[in-house]
Amino acid sequence: MESLLNTISLSFVSKNVIEEEIEKKDGEPVFVTCKKCKRRSLKRNWKDNYYVCPNCGKYRSISAQYRMSLIFDPGSYKEINAHMKANDPMKFPEYAQKLEKQKNDTGLEEAAVTAVGKIGGHKTTVVVLDSRFFMGSMSTVVGEKVTRAVEYATKKKTPLIIFSASGGARMQEGIYSLMQMAKTSAAIEEFHATGGLYISFLTHPTTGGVTASFATLGDITLAEPGALIGFAGPRVIEQTINKKLPKGFQKSEYLEAHGFVDKIVPRNEMRDTLIQLLDLHQK
Amino acid sequence: MIDKILEKVEKLDAQILEAESETAEVAKGLVKAVGSSEEVMEDTVDGRADWKAHNKEISKLKSMREYFLAECENLTPEDRVFLARHSQRPHVDDIIDGLFTDFFEQKGDHLYDDDSSIYGGIARFHGIPVTVLGHRKGHTIEDNMKYNFGMPCPEGYRKALRLMNQAEKFKRPIITFIDTPGAYPGMEAEEHGQGEAIAMNLAKMSQFHVPVISVITGEGNSGGALAIGVANRVLMLENAVYSILSPEGFASILWKDSNRKSEACELMKLTAADLKEAGVCDDIIDEPIGGAQRNYEVVMRNMDAVIWKHLQELMKLSPNEVKNDRVSKYRKIG
Numbered sequence A: 001m002e003s004l005l006n007t008i009s010l011s012f013v014s015k016n017v018i019e020e021e022i023e024k025k026d027g028e029p030v031f032v033t034c035k036k037c038k039r040r041s042l043k044r045n046w047k048d049n050y051y052v053c054p055n056c057g058k059y060r061s062i063s064a065q066y067r068m069s070l071i072f073d074p075g076s077y078k079e080i081n082a083h084m085k086a087n088d089p090m091k092f093p094e095y096a097q098k099l100e101k102q103k104n105d106t107g108l109e110e111a112a113v114t115a116v117g118k119i120g121g122h123k124t125t126v127v128v129l130d131s132r133f134f135m136g137s138m139s140t141v142v143g144e145k146v147t148r149a150v151e152y153a154t155k156k157k158t159p160l161i162i163f164s165a166s167g168g169a170r171m172q173e174g175i176y177s178l179m180q181m182a183k184t185s186a187a188i189e190e191f192h193a194t195g196g197l198y199i200s201f202l203t204h205p206t207t208g209g210v211t212a213s214f215a216t217l218g219d220i221t222l223a224e225p226g227a228l229i230g231f232a233g234p235r236v237i238e239q240t241i242n243k244k245l246p247k248g249f250q251k252s253e254y255l256e257a258h259g260f261v262d263k264i265v266p267r268n269e270m271r272d273t274l275i276q277l278l279d280l281h282q283k
Numbered sequence B: 001m002i003d004k005i006l007e008k009v010e011k012l013d014a015q016i017l018e019a020e021s022e023t024a025e026v027a028k029g030l031v032k033a034v035g036s037s038e039e040v041m042e043d044t045v046d047g048r049a050d051w052k053a054h055n056k057e058i059s060k061l062k063s064m065r066e067y068f069l070a071e072c073e074n075l076t077p078e079d080r081v082f083l084a085r086h087s088q089r090p091h092v093d094d095i096i097d098g099l100f101t102d103f104f105e106q107k108g109d110h111l112y113d114d115d116s117s118i119y120g121g122i123a124r125f126h127g128i129p130v131t132v133l134g135h136r137k138g139h140t141i142e143d144n145m146k147y148n149f150g151m152p153c154p155e156g157y158r159k160a161l162r163l164m165n166q167a168e169k170f171k172r173p174i175i176t177f178i179d180t181p182g183a184y185p186g187m188e189a190e191e192h193g194q195g196e197a198i199a200m201n202l203a204k205m206s207q208f209h210v211p212v213i214s215v216i217t218g219e220g221n222s223g224g225a226l227a228i229g230v231a232n233r234v235l236m237l238e239n240a241v242y243s244i245l246s247p248e249g250f251a252s253i254l255w256k257d258s259n260r261k262s263e264a265c266e267l268m269k270l271t272a273a274d275l276k277e278a279g280v281c282d283d284i285i286d287e288p289i290g291g292a293q294r295n296y297e298v299v300m301r302n303m304d305a306v307i308w309k310h311l312q313e314l315m316k317l318s319p320n321e322v323k324n325d326r327v328s329k330y331r332k333i334g
Ligand SMILES: [Zn+2]
Pocket: A034, A035, A036, A037, A038, A039, A053, A054, A055, A056, A057, A058
């Protein structure tokens, strides 16, 4: 009994030490500067605020693993198809090296992370695109991992939640990237036919081929505040029509007003909103 | 007619409220002076006289109110049109607050726009997940304008259909609340296919395997009402009206004179009682005397009981029986 208590208190101590290390460097507290308002805040304050700027409310991108830790019941989820490695189907010049660098920088194998776990007690299949890896662009492996996750949800009859964040197609994978739109859309349609619930959660940025496939096929479409969501990017549109776009164009709020988003969900309400929807759709 | 009576009744409401608060003040003062409310009656003769006079005044005002309200027992169809359009009548947002829990609003047709004149989402009714939606009007002129006076564009009907298709997919009953002057007559609405949008709703709603209950809460005019009203059970609040178009529109088409509205009201057979006889309305929900706007609590309780009764009946049927029940209801009319 005594030794068990010791273990518990020890694990607390070691956890605190790790957090201290993250928030302090050489004994000094670490500050992080907001890209939008340029003001800096303590790293601790950013973290307590789910990486939304404590000064201006600007959303910072968060990693797939961190997002999963926010939505799943603690300790309830495991990654699926984690072993799948990035592909170079076109043998595209310098692509292999770029992939290597992205892997080293992010610790990810590809831009999609898929997992199964419990959210408010509901077993759920979740896909998160991580925008740090090649801007979350759709590669063959991203398409394959999304498809396998959707197929898993279909087979196991779990609800499906996909957090999109994507710059669009993975240029280096060409036509193979394009075909992922058809593949993932077909998988989603088969999932729908079995009566499954698909919640599409749009985060910054959701564009191009992801917007034009699985991201807009949800039963319920949610979005993070201020996310850029569209098919063509704003710069392409501005160059094409030779006009400046109105303020807020292609932002979550604009999409909500134009009928494409059911609800804008702040990060601190994300888990509760998902649980409410999963409860409402419980069979 | 009813408008004049209600004016008097509402004036009396205000007077009674004022007199009652004065009485409460007097009573409070007496309690303070004497120490406890039981002693008030015994010990302060002056106070007691004062208190009595106030109460006498209140009961006089109340009996006057009863007198006027008694005149609301026999309403003409035109009176009911007035009540159906009353700005303080409970609307879909009030009803969702009052009858449902755990409401999650779903916005947009996911095609072009979010038409705020249709309001709906997922909620629980007696603990059961349902899809609930209806025309939204708002109680103030600002809200009326924001919600386009409850007149949907094609986008509103497509939003409604999107929500209802999901109800069919997830096997949730559908409950709709109808209160509209009609579909919005606009140039863009035509360009975007107002007719197609309404027709598509009628076609799709007829085929659902989940129970559909529609409640006409205010005015239900034209295809704009029916587009969310192809139901197994059509329920009407006592003073709601349901017709091919507004009485003004009817008079103007038939006689080129929209002033002959009261004549139109008589002819149109638009009251709940008329429609029950015609087999269009299946059940009537009682309103408090003088109209639903006078007591939300009573209206909500009555609505809840009648909707729940019909929903329980429909939930005993198999999915195919639910569909056939609806198809045959409309097949039999006319
Ligand atoms: Zn900031």
